[in-house]
Amino acid sequence: MLNKETAISKDMFAPAHIDPSKSEKISKPSLNFWQDSWLRVKKNKGAVLSLVIIVIVIFLAFVGPLLTPYKFDTQNTKNNNLPPRIQGLENIHWLPFDGTLKRKNGTEYNPYEIREVKEYYWFGTDGLGRDLFARLWKGTQISLFIAFMAALVDMLIGVTYGAISGYLGGRVDSVMQRIVEIIVGIPNLIVVVLMILVLKPGIVPIIIAIALTGWTSMARVVRAQVLKFKNQEFVLAAKTLGASNGSIIFKHMIPNMFGVIIINTMFSIPNAIFFEAFLSFIGLGLQEPNASLGTLVNDGYHSMIAFPYQMIIPSIMIALIMVCFNLVADGLRDAFDPKMRD
Amino acid sequence: MAKYLLQRIVYMILTLFIVASVTFFLMKLIPGTPFNSAEKLTPQQLHIMQEKYGLNDPVPIQYVHYIANLVKGDLGVSFQFDNTPVTKLLQIRIGPSAVLGIQAMILGALIGIVLGVVAALKQNTWVDYGSTFIAVVGKSIPSFIFAGLLQYYLGVKLGWFPVMFWKGPEYTIMPTIALAMFPISITARFMRTEMVEVLGTEYITLAKAKGASYWQISVKHALRNALIPVVTVLGPLAVGLMTGSLVIENIFGIPGIGEQFVKAIMVNDYPVIMGTNILFAALFVVIILVVDILYGIIDPRIRISGGKS
Numbered sequence: 001m002l003n004k005e006t007a008i009s010k011d012m013f014a015p016a017h018i019d020p021s022k023s024e025k026i027s028k029p030s031l032n033f034w035q036d037s038w039l040r041v042k043k044n045k046g047a048v049l050s051l052v053i054i055v056i057v058i059f060l061a062f063v064g065p066l067l068t069p070y071k072f073d074t075q076n077t078k079n080n081n082l083p084p085r086i087q088g089l090e091n092i093h094w095l096p097f098d099g100t101l102k103r104k105n106g107t108e109y110n111p112y113e114i115r116e117v118k119e120y121y122w123f124g125t126d127g128l129g130r131d132l133f134a135r136l137w138k139g140t141q142i143s144l145f146i147a148f149m150a151a152l153v154d155m156l157i158g159v160t161y162g163a164i165s166g167y168l169g170g171r172v173d174s175v176m177q178r179i180v181e182i183i184v185g186i187p188n189l190i191v192v193v194l195m196i197l198v199l200k201p202g203i204v205p206i207i208i209a210i211a212l213t214g215w216t217s218m219a220r221v222v223r224a225q226v227l228k229f230k231n232q233e234f235v236l237a238a239k240t241l242g243a244s245n246g247s248i249i250f251k252h253m254i255p256n257m258f259g260v261i262i263i264n265t266m267f268s269i270p271n272a273i274f275f276e277a278f279l280s281f282i283g284l285g286l287q288e289p290n291a292s293l294g295t296l297v298n299d300g301y302h303s304m305i306a307f308p309y310q311m312i313i314p315s316i317m318i319a320l321i322m323v324c325f326n327l328v329a330d331g332l333r334d335a336f337d338p339k340m341r342d
Numbered sequence: 343m344a345k346y347l348l349q350r351i352v353y354m355i356l357t358l359f360i361v362a363s364v365t366f367f368l369m370k371l372i373p374g375t376p377f378n379s380a381e382k383l384t385p386q387q388l389h390i391m392q393e394k395y396g397l398n399d400p401v402p403i404q405y406v407h408y409i410a411n412l413v414k415g416d417l418g419v420s421f422q423f424d425n426t427p428v429t430k431l432l433q434i435r436i437g438p439s440a441v442l443g444i445q446a447m448i449l450g451a452l453i454g455i456v457l458g459v460v461a462a463l464k465q466n467t468w469v470d471y472g473s474t475f476i477a478v479v480g481k482s483i484p485s486f487i488f489a490g491l492l493q494y495y496l497g498v499k500l501g502w503f504p505v506m507f508w509k510g511p512e513y514t515i516m517p518t519i520a521l522a523m524f525p526i527s528i529t530a531r532f533m534r535t536e537m538v539e540v541l542g543t544e545y546i547t548l549a550k551a552k553g554a555s556y557w558q559i560s561v562k563h564a565l566r567n568a569l570i571p572v573v574t575v576l577g578p579l580a581v582g583l584m585t586g587s588l589v590i591e592n593i594f595g596i597p598g599i600g601e602q603f604v605k606a607i608m609v610n611d612y613p614v615i616m617g618t619n620i621l622f623a624a625l626f627v628v629i630i631l632v633v634d635i636l637y638g639i640i641d642p643r644i645r646i647s648g649g650k651s
Binding site: 198274282283304322 | 356357360364371479490491493581584588592593604608615
C-alpha cells in the first residue's frame, strides 16, 4: 500500500486548463421533446420489442387476408373443422401444424387424409369451413380498428371536456366535475351493455359505447394539466398579446401535454380491445360473417374440446396484442414522465 | 367527517337514481318484446300480456311506478322465470357470486402482496422481472381467455379440476384462479411501487443503523407502511371482479348473478337486467365509499375534509 502511494509523485499532476469562454457551452446535443422521449423509450427493451410486434401485427392485419387463396367469409362445409396444416411444417411432428387431431381416447387422426382434402389451411377451418388464417387477420383488423377509433373519440371528448373545465374554472368547472364524478360512479360495464342493447351490435355502436365510458380519465388528467399551466408565464404572455381562449387552449396548452395525452390514449387502446372481446363473449359482439378477435374466441370456445386450435389461436393473438400495448404504454409513461428524468 | 359522509351519501343516492333512470329509459328504447314467440300471439293476447306487466301505460307513468317501487326495494318481477320477484332471484343467486368474488379477492390480494414485496426486496433481479412479467400478463390477458385456456389445459387435458358447474368446493378452484389474475397483477404492481418507495425512506435507514435484522426491517417497518395505500386499489379491484364474474360465471356454468344477467340480456328480461344493473351500481358506489372511509381511518395522515376527498 505504502509503496504504491509513494510511486505517484506530484509532478504527474498538472492543473486543468479552464477556458472561461466555454464555461457556458452545452456539451450534449440539444434535443427536442420527441427526440428526448425516443431516447428513453429506446432504453426500454420490452417496449421497443412490443412496438415492433405491434407494427408487424398491424401490417399483417391488412396483408394477412391476402396471403391465402381463401376469403374470410367463404363457406365450404365440405372442408369444415380441419386442423392447422402448413406446407413444409407438416412433417415436423411436435409443431401443431401437422394436420392431425386427437380423439377423446387419445388416438391421433388426420382429417386431411381421411377426407382427401388437398388444400392447406394454415390455421385450420371453422365449423362452416371458413379459413381461420384469413379470419384471424380480418378479426385483428376489425378489433384494432374498433380500439383505435374508440381511443381517438375518447381522446377528443376527454381533452375538450377537461380543457374547458379546467380553463374556465369557477362554477362551470365545479358543475362539470360533479358530472364527471357521477359518471365515474357508474360501472362502465353497465353503460356499455345497455348501449349495445339499444343500438344493436355492430362496429359503430361498439365504438360509441366504449368511447362514451372511457373519456373520464382523460378529462381528469387534462383538467389537472390545464390548471397547472393556467397561471404560467407563457399562458399569461399569450393572454397579454390578446390570444383568444380557444387558441390558448389548443395552441399553447395542448402541445405542452402531448405526453400525458398519448400515455392515456395508449392505455385506452387495450381497454377497448378488452371491452370488444368481452361484449363478443356475452353475445353482444359483431354479427356473422364479420369477425373480431372476441367473436373468434367465442366461436372457438364452443368447440374447444374437439377442436382446441379454433380457440387457442385467437386467444394467443388477443393476449399478444394486449401485452404489447400495455408494455408500450408503460414504456411511454416512463419516457414522458418528467419525474423520471436523470 | 359527518359533513363529508353526508355529502358522499347524497352523491351516492344521486348516482343510483341516475343509473336507475338511464337504465329504465334505455330499456324502453330497446326494440323487441320480452315474450317468447311473440309473433304467434294475436294482438289481443299481446295486449293482455302487456296489460298484465303494465307495459301499456304511458312511459312517464311506468317510470314513476318503477322508481316508487325501487324506493320500497321492489325491483319488479322477472319475465322469464314465472313472475318470480327480481329481488328473490338476486338473493338466490348472490351466494355463488359472493363466494367466488371473495375467494378471488383474498387469493389475488395475498399472492399479489407476496409478489410485490419479493419484487421490491430483490429489485432488478430475475425475481423482480418475473414478478413484473406475471403482473403485466395478468393485467393484459382478459380473464375469460385465461379461463378458457385453464379449462382446456387443466380441466380437459390434464383432468386435475372439474371443467364446469357448481357442485362443491373443488368446483370453485378454476374459476377462482381465473378471476384472481386481475387482482394479483394489480396488487403486485402497486405493492412493488409502494414497497420500493418505503424502502428508500429515512426511517428504514434509521432501522438499519440501529441494527435491526433484515426480516425485522422488511416486515415490521417496510411492509406495514407499504400496506396502507393498497387499500385504495380495493375499489378498482372490486369493479374488475364484477366485470370478470359476468363471463367467468358463464364459462364455468356457475349459477351466480353474472350468469343470470347474460341470460336476461339474451331474452330481453327487462326487470332482471335493470335489477342487476342497479345492484352492480349500488355495490360499486358502496365499495368506493367504504374504501375511502377505511383509508382515512387507517392512515391518519389523510384528512377527510368537507371539500375534497
